[in-house]
Amino acid sequence: xxxxxxxxxxxxTFARAVPLPENSMVQRIGAEKKHDNPLFKGKAFRRVSMAVxxxxxxxxxxxxxxxxxxLGVSEAFRADTNDLKLNLGVGAYRTEELQPxxxxxxxxxxxxxxxxxxxxxxxxxxxxxxxxxVTAELLFGADNSVxxxxxxxxxxxxxxxxSLRLAAAFIHRYFPDAKALISSPTWGNHKNIFNxxxxxxxxxxxxxxxxxxxxxxxMVADIKAAPDGSFVLLHGCAHNPTGIDPTPEQWxxxxxxxxxxxxxxxxxxxxxxFASGSLDADAYSVxxxxxRGFELLVAQSYSKNLGLYAERIGAINVVCSSSDxxxxxxxxxKRLARPMYSxxxxxxxxxxxxxxxxxxxxxxxxxxxxxxxGRIKNVRQRLYENLSEKDKSGKDWSFxxxxxxxxxxxxxxKAQSDHMTDKWHIYMTKDGRISLAGLSLSxxxxxxxxxxxxxxxxx
Amino acid sequence: xxxxxxxILKRRGIHRSPVMATIGTRSMASWFGHxxxxxxxxxLGVTEAFLAxxxPDKVNVGVGAYRDDNGKPVVLECVREAERRIAGNLNMExxxxxxxxxxxxxxxxxxxxxxxxxxxxxxxAAVQALSGTGACRLFADFQxxxxxxxxxxxxxxxxxxxxxxxxxxxxxxxxxxxxxxETRGLDFASMMDDIKNAPxxxFFLLHACAHNPTGVDPSEExxxxxxxxxxxxxxxxxxxxxxxxFASGDPNRDAKAIRIFLEDGHxxxxxxxxxxxxxxxxxxxxxxxILCDDELQAVAVxxxxQQLARPMYSxxxxxxxxxxxxxxxxxxxxxxxxxxxxxxADRIIGMRKAxxxxxxxxxxxxxxxxxxxxxxxxxxxxxxxxxxxxxTDEFHIYMTRNxxxxxxxxxxxxxxxxxxxxxxxxxxx
Numbered sequence: 001x002x003x004x005x006x007x008x009x010x011x012x013t014f015a016r017a018v019p020l021p022e023n024s025m026v027q028r029i030g031a032e033k034k035h036d037n038p039l040f041k042g043k044a045f046r047r048v049s050m051a052v053x054x055x056x057x058x059x060x061x062x063x064x065x066x067x068x069x070x071l072g073v074s075e076a077f078r079a080d081t082n083d084l085k086l087n088l089g090v091g092a093y094r095t096e097e098l099q100p101x102x103x104x105x106x107x108x109x110x111x112x113x114x115x116x117x118x119x120x121x122x123x124x125x126x127x128x129x130x131x132x133x134v135t136a137e138l139l140f141g142a143d144n145s146v147x148x149x150x151x152x153x154x155x156x157x158x159x160x161x162x163s164l165r166l167a168a169a170f171i172h173r174y175f176p177d178a179k180a181l182i183s184s185p186t187w188g189n190h191k192n193i194f195n196x197x198x199x200x201x202x203x204x205x206x207x208x209x210x211x212x213x214x215x216x217x218x219m220v221a222d223i224k225a226a227p228d229g230s231f232v233l234l235h236g237c238a239h240n241p242t243g244i245d246p247t248p249e250q251w252x253x254x255x256x257x258x259x260x261x262x263x264x265x266x267x268x269x270x271x272x273x274f275a276s277g278s279l280d281a282d283a284y285s286v287x288x289x290x291x292r293g294f295e296l297l298v299a300q301s302y303s304k305n306l307g308l309y310a311e312r313i314g315a316i317n318v319v320c321s322s323s324d325x326x327x328x329x330x331x332x333x334k335r336l337a338r339p340m341y342s343x344x345x346x347x348x349x350x351x352x353x354x355x356x357x358x359x360x361x362x363x364x365x366x367x368x369x370x371x372x373x374g375r376i377k378n379v380r381q382r383l384y385e386n387l388s389e390k391d392k393s394g395k396d397w398s399f400x401x402x403x404x405x406x407x408x409x410x411x412x413x414k415a416q417s418d419h420m421t422d423k424w425h426i427y428m429t430k431d432g433r434i435s436l437a438g439l440s441l442s443x444x445x446x447x448x449x450x451x452x453x454x455x456x457x458x459x
Numbered sequence: 460x461x462x463x464x465x466x467i468l469k470r471r472g473i474h475r476s477p478v479m480a481t482i483g484t485r486s487m488a489s490w491f492g493h494x495x496x497x498x499x500x501x502x503l504g505v506t507e508a509f510l511a512x513x514x515p516d517k518v519n520v521g522v523g524a525y526r527d528d529n530g531k532p533v534v535l536e537c538v539r540e541a542e543r544r545i546a547g548n549l550n551m552e553x554x555x556x557x558x559x560x561x562x563x564x565x566x567x568x569x570x571x572x573x574x575x576x577x578x579x580x581x582x583x584a585a586v587q588a589l590s591g592t593g594a595c596r597l598f599a600d601f602q603x604x605x606x607x608x609x610x611x612x613x614x615x616x617x618x619x620x621x622x623x624x625x626x627x628x629x630x631x632x633x634x635x636x637x638x639x640x641e642t643r644g645l646d647f648a649s650m651m652d653d654i655k656n657a658p659x660x661x662f663f664l665l666h667a668c669a670h671n672p673t674g675v676d677p678s679e680e681x682x683x684x685x686x687x688x689x690x691x692x693x694x695x696x697x698x699x700x701x702x703x704x705f706a707s708g709d710p711n712r713d714a715k716a717i718r719i720f721l722e723d724g725h726x727x728x729x730x731x732x733x734x735x736x737x738x739x740x741x742x743x744x745x746x747x748x749i750l751c752d753d754e755l756q757a758v759a760v761x762x763x764x765q766q767l768a769r770p771m772y773s774x775x776x777x778x779x780x781x782x783x784x785x786x787x788x789x790x791x792x793x794x795x796x797x798x799x800x801x802x803x804a805d806r807i808i809g810m811r812k813a814x815x816x817x818x819x820x821x822x823x824x825x826x827x828x829x830x831x832x833x834x835x836x837x838x839x840x841x842x843x844x845x846x847x848x849x850x851t852d853e854f855h856i857y858m859t860r861n862x863x864x865x866x867x868x869x870x871x872x873x874x875x876x877x878x879x880x881x882x883x884x885x886x887x888x
Contacts (some may be wrong), residue, residue, distance in 0.1 A: 057726050057752040058660070058695060062605055065762035068769060071556055092553065110546045117539070119532040121524060122740045125503060158589075158772035165771050174494055192770035196600075264490060295490050309553045310777035321489040331497035338500060339623035340596055340771065341589035346741035347778035 069188050070429055077427040085425040086443055088434040091240070091406045092309055093372055096440045101372070103307045105365045109354040120346065125334040127156020127315070128349035134356040135300060135315045139269065139283055146290055150323035153330035155316050155337065156344045159309075160270045160301030161189060163316035167266065167297050168197035169336045170318075170329075171231055180266070181226050182233045183207075183219070185409075185431055187240045190233060190268075202226065207242050212399035212411045214244050220257050228262045236269035236298070237282040238405025241433035245275075245404055251285050255292055265289050265296040273305040275405045277373035279366065295321055302352055304406065304437075305369055311348030376406065379439050386448035393456065406437045416454040424450035501619055502859055509857040517855040518877060520868035523671065523836045524740055525705075525803055528870045533803075535738050537796040541785040545778070556765040556773075558587020558746075559780035565787035566731050566746035569703060570714055571721065577750060584760035585748035586768065587775045591701045591732030592620060594747035598697060598728055599628035600767045601749075601760075602662065611697075612653070612663045614638075616861065618671045621664060621699075635663070638673045643829035643841050645675050651688060660693045667700035667729070668713040669835020672863035676706075676834055682716045686723045696720055697728040704736040706835045708804035710797070726750045733783055735836065736800050742779025803867075807836065810869040814838075817878030825885060838864040846884040854880035 067075070073089030095101050126132065132154040136147055146152050157163030171178060180199050182190050183206035194201045204226070205218030223232060234254070239245055246254060258265055267286050273279040289296055301314040316333065320326040337344070355361045380400050387397040400408055412420065412432035420426040426447065428434045439447060499507070505521030519530075527533050557563070563585045567578050577583055588594035602609060611625050614637035625632050635653035639646035654663070665685075670676055677685060689696055698717055704710040711718075720727055732745040747764065751757040768774070786792045815830040830838050842850075842862035850856040856877065858864055869877060 057750075057756060058606060059749065059751060059756060059760050062756065062759050062763055064759045065766040068556060068765075071553070071769075071774075075555075090553070107546075114542060114546045117534065119534055120538070120739055120741045121532050122503075122522070122734075124507075125500065158776070161769075161773040162771065174491070189770060189773065196767070196770040310774070312772055312774070312776040318491075320491055325489045325491040325494070328494045328496045329491050332494055334500075335497040336627070338592075339620060339627040340593070341743060342592040342620065343503075343741070343743070345589075345743040345776040345779065348776065 073427050073429060076421075080425055080427075082425040084446065086427065086438070086447065088426060088428045088436075088438045088447075091304065091435045091437060093304060093307060093406070093437040094440075096375065096442075098438065098440050101307055103365065103368050105355045105361045105368060106307060106351055108361060108364075109351045112354055113350055118350070123156070123343045123346050123349070125337050125343050126154075126330065127344045128346060128353060130353040130357060131156055131313075131349040132315065134353055136317055138279060138356060139272065139286060139298060139300060139317060140290060140319075141280070141283070141287065144287070144290065146319050151320050151326050153318040153320060153326040153333065155330065155333045156349055157299070157314045157316045157337075158341070158344060159303050159312040159314040160268060160299050161193065161314075162312065162344075163299035163301070163314045164190070164193050164268060165197060165340075166316045166333055166336055167299060167318075168193050168199050170333055172197050172199050173336070174332070175229075175231070178229055178231055178264075179227060180231045180233055181223060181263075183235070183239070185241055186233070186235075187268075188429075199231075204232075206239075207244065207409060209411060212244075212409065213402065214246060214250070216246070216250055216253075220253060223254070223257050223263065224261060226261065226263070230261070230263050231266045231297070232258055232263045233266045233268060234285070236267045236272065236286050237284070238271035238275035238407070240270065240405070241407050241429065241431055242409040243403030243405050243407045244399075244409065246285070248284065248288075251288055255289055255294070258289075258294070259292070265294055267296065267298040269298055270301040271304055271405050272300070273366070273369045274373055277370040277377075279369070290319060295319055302348065306352060306355065306365070308348050308351060311351065312345060313348030313352055376436050379436050379441060379444065380408070382441050382444040383436075383439070383448060386444050387451065390445075390448050391452045395455075406435055408434050408436055410434055410451060410455075412451070412454055416458045419454045419458045420450055423453070426450050505857050505859055508851075512855055512857070514855040516876065517857065518868065518873050519857045520865045520877070521857045521859060523735065523865050523867065525735060525738060525836070525867040526870070528806065528872070530868070530870050530872070533738055535796065535799045537786050537792045537799060538738060538782055540792060540795075541782045544785055545781050554587070554774050554777050554780065556769060557585075557761055558775045559777070559784055561784040561788060562587055562744070562780040563746055565784060567748060569710055569787070570700065570717060570729055570731055570746075570748065572711075572714075572718060575721075577721070581754040582751050582757050583748050584751055584757040584764065585746055586761060586764045587780055588730070588745045588747045588768075589772070589775060590734050590743040590745040591699060591730050592624065592745075593743065593775075594730030594732070594745045595621065595624050595699060596628060597747050597764055597767055598730065598749070599625045599630050601764060603628050603630050604767065605763070606662075609660075609662050609695075612657060612661055614650075614664065614666070614670070616672055617664070617666070618699075633657070633661075637670075638675060638839065640841065643673075643675070643839060644832065645677055645681070647677070647681055651684070654685065654688050654692065654694065657692065657694065660695070662695045662697060663689070665696055665698050665716070667698040667703070667716050669702035669706035669837070671701065671835070672837050672859070672861060673839040674833025674835050674837045675829075675839065677716070679715060679719070682719050686720050686725065689720070689725060690723060695728070696725055697730070699730045701730075701732040702735055702835050703731065704797070704800040705804055705807075708801035708808075710736075710800070721750075726752070733779065736803075737783065737786070737796065739779050739782060742782065743776060744779030744783055807866045810866050810871075810874060811838065813871065813874040814866075814869060814878055817875055818882060821878060821882045823882050823886060825888070836865055836867050838866055840864050840881065842881070842885060846888075849884045850880055854883075856880055 077087040136152050136154045180194050180201040181204050184203035204222035205215045208215035272282045275282045296319050298317045303309040318329050384400040410432045414430045417430050509519040610631040612633045612635045615634045636646050636649035703713045706713045728749045734740045786796050811831045815827045818827045840862045844860040847860045
């Protein structure tokens with residue numbers, strides 16, 4: 001009966017007599033192809049009165065993607081109407097008043113750019129030359145030998161994500177048998193990036209829930225156990241999501257085992273300057289590995305330290321043993337970028353180039369960065385004090401002070417994190433990560449109460 | 460791709476782990492010994508060569524970026540005004556994953572029609588994309604993930620990067636005939652043959668207007684026939700629309716092909732770019748849309764597009780999207796934009812006339828009708844690579860070796876010089 005109705009629909013609504021395509025197929029995900037009359041679906045009935053539309057979508061079987069665990073948190077927060085709600089989800093810096101913050105140096109740079117009235121021509125595939133120069137100098141130090149010798153291939157990328165993706169695509173193409181090693185846990189999108197770039201990955205132990213600190217022995221053992229020539233993804237500073245960084249001594253030992261196994265270090269530096277407040281201090285780990293002579297990859301982002309989140313500005317740097325290798329690598333990175341987006345967006349790159357390239361603006365930036373990092377440290381201190389005072393169980397909360405950067409791994413598990421949201425309207429990611437950038441001094445007490453409650457009363 | 464790299468590794472005798480014999484000095488082996496230098500991008504490489512040329516007579520008719528009659532890049536007035544409103548005011552928080560909602564809304568109105576029922580019914584899955592390239596790439600990745608047995612039919616010729624995009628997305632490519640070298644027009648009969656002979660349900664890449672690189676578009680009648688044949692064959696039409704408004708000067712007219720397909724009930728995909736028509740080249744603003752059965756499906760498809768974008772760049776850049784939203788959302792700015800885009804299109808049409816007239820005045824034995832028959836930024840001159848090389852070497856004129864002239868680079872100042880040079884290299888053919 002349905003097919004009779006369907007063929008009536010066909011003849012009355014479609015002016016020309018269009019024969020039904022033979023063997024027309026409706027493809028569903030995970031199902032076999034069916035030789036169906038494409039109109040033989042419940043939906044077709046609704047269309048009888050509408051003009052035309054013989055075709056049924058090929059995307060019939062496309063299911064709803066799960067909400068992104070991180071960005072989805074902010075969406076849920078926005079939908080919550082409770083007054084006490086607190087967004088400790090996405091890692092975007094907030095002032096003490098919990099407002100987004102546009103750095104003064106950025107406003108100044110943008111005004112300069114507007115006055116100059118620069119054009120909007122395509123950048124070259126590798127991005128803005130002025131930006132590429134300053135970003136490499138910022139990371140390695142302008143007087144570093146790798147820069148003096150022209151051994152760094154730098155390409156402007158779409159913030160940290162885009163830069164990581166370019167590197168992953170490069171690994172897939174030129175190191176097709178290589179594996180990536182990522183920390184457990186790590187930023188959720190790292191796995192997506194390697195998956196979509198088709199680079200196999202495995203995890204190395206990192207977070208120790210017993211100490212809420214670094215499982216250093218586990219980390220070294222797992223890096224040692226991996227096949228030679230693996231790409232080891234390391235967070236340059238302010239590990240996301242845990243906030244736990246190796247000490248300088250531990251970094252040396254990590255370098256030892258990487259050297260021993262002929263691995264390639266691959267740094268994700270998303271918080272330079274934002275972790276300790278000092279650009280140079282936060283580049284310590286990268287510069288250590290460079291000093292030791294490794295070839296390595298480094299992805300950078302200006303989302304947090306310059307507050308340029310939505311402009312998508314970052315870079316991928318590949319330190320090579322010769323400038324010739326650097327030239328070749330750069331050309332191949334360009335070949336990967338061209339079919340992704342042709343050339344990168346100019347606006348954010350100009351802002352960075354202007355800020356870093358002008359001594360006054362650069363100094364002002366350093367001050368603003370110290371303020372931002374300082375606020376986070378203050379909030380950590382207050383939270384620690386509140387937790388220690390209010391929690392009578394004797395639990396050691398000092399990890400809040402030992403951790404660094406925007407995030408803190410509270411040690412809460414999924415059910416406890418859910419409880420934070422359901423009862424306390426505090427939004428965080430399910431792995432127990434809170435963004436201290438979204439916390440004000442005035443809310444520390446409320447947060448402390450919530451954490452203590454969730455930790456002790458939820459299994 | 461993996462197989463190719465292993466080959467490279469084998470050929471170079473490189474084993475998986477070069478010995479890092481002397482760390483800490485400069486004499487260590489490199490991991491990157493097997494990485495060969497990439498060939499220059501055929502299009503963007505032209506501008507590099509042009510910039511390096513010291514000759515005062517040099518002319519760049521290579522890359523497709525608009526120039527005014529003085530050969531200078533242009534920032535539209537409406538764009539400057541939009542930027543004034545933006546500068547230093549708004550924060551730069553991450554856009555939602557799918558991009559600026561406002562920009563997407565306005566883009567859909569442009570492409571599908573101001574009052575489109577489809578928009579009201581929320582049947583279109585749409586995300587902000589990294590200009591046209593990014594939109595095509597997202598679609599190619601989506602095609603690979605959700606319709607892994609499909610391939611893409613690409614016209615001969617097409618913008619070179621189309622091949623790179625679908626290749627890097629690992630979607631197999633086929634071609635269909637399009638350009639007729641003898642007439643320098645559309646090879647309609649062969650095109651229809653290829654459409655008919657393709658297996659039912661094939662995916663086709665169509666240039667909505669101002670075909671790049673030929674400038675040759677089907678007529679309205681021809682579009683109707685193509686649409687009909689697509690119905691018969693149940694083909695999927697994916698439109699790359701990089702020049703809406705820029706081709707004829709009228710955005711609705713330039714979207715005619717899409718509107719015809721929509722009237723016929725096709726479920727289309729569409730890549731839009733604001734690089735040319737708003738002069739936002741370096742801002743990378745565009746939109747990818749996919750027309751679905753209903754709102755529910757559109758929501759699902761959009762979520763999957765976001766899922767593909769997340770490991771590529773997380774969320775798209777805000778600046779260009781703000782500019783587009785402000786312009787299209789403000790009636791005064793929008794009408795200023797429409798004037799300015801018509802101005803650009805008119806200048807190009809004027810240059811086409813000038814170039815053709817100059818060549819005819821020089822007494823060229825060849826027909827140059829196609830210069831004014833073709834539309835949009837590009838003119839497929841019909842010159843051979845050798846003739847193009849002569850233009851570059853002898854006359855310092857830079858263009859891609861397929862004979863494509865970017866009319867946007869032609870000015871009243873250089874039209875005569877250009878015509879003369881073309882005449883010189885072609886008069887004996």
